[in-house]
Amino acid sequence: MLLNQGELADLPANFGWGHAAISYVLSKFKDRAGARPKFPCTFGQNAVQRGNLRFLLIPYALDTSRYDLNILASGLRTYIEQTNINSIDLNRHRPLLVLFEPVTTLTTTDQFKQVFLEAMQFLIDEDNGPWPVHVSKDPAHNTWTMCFHGCELFVNVSHPGHVLRNSRNLGPGLAFVINPRKIFDIAAPADRKGRSITATIRRNIDIYDDVAHSPLLGSYLLGEAQWPQYMIPDNNEDDPLECPLHFK
DSSP states (O other), X not given: OEEEGGGGGGOOGGGHHHHHHHHHHHHXXXXXXXXXXXXXOHHHHHHHHTTOOEEEEEOEETTTTEEOHHHHHHHHHHHHHTSOGGGOOTTTOOOEEEEEXXXXXXXXXXXXXXXXXXXXXXXXXXXXXXXXXXXXXXXXXXXXXXXXXXXXXXXXXXXXXXXXXXXXXOSSSOEEEEEETXXXXXXXXXXXXXXXXXXXXXXXHHHHSSSOOOTTOOOTTTTOOSHHHHSOOSSSSSOXXXXXXXXX
């Protein structure tokens, strides 16, 4: 179910979990006296303040013990079609938060990894459009980024297994923050201003989290790999997640 930030009251009764999940995400951006500092991403703060977030809710089917990934594919396709990729306005841009229904039997980081990988593979398999010719299909290559419906994407994975990395924990369920990758070229270009913005956000992360920002974070424009940044470890010692995805 795809909805806008201001449509929380319109959720049907069977999406009560979605109401709680969205409310929790929004609470991460509220100022609380004496509590943790502001959420480190200033662009995320601005999007929430302007009411620009969009949410895609992915329910869990008890009869099949699986998430309905068809909703992910159709909702992401609609989101991309409703986003003017070629003329993105940083102040009006609408990030997409994909929230998976919390399930008591899915609680470990390894389980969240499995759902993430399954979701990415499903999108690849269900994508009827061509892979952009200028984007490599090798995740180790510096031109690779996740693509769907002709759009280059960046996928930020959050889950409750993050104990130290609070900025990657958006509630009791798995969450993807998905943006057209191009927005990062606009927000933090490969110049002095862009480097300053990136440095500020990373300093904010160091203050907000209980661990220093991940050394895996990097810039596409500087040729730094995207895949390791999607689902980063909770500490700075573990190896990055390997990519087992198969591309057409």
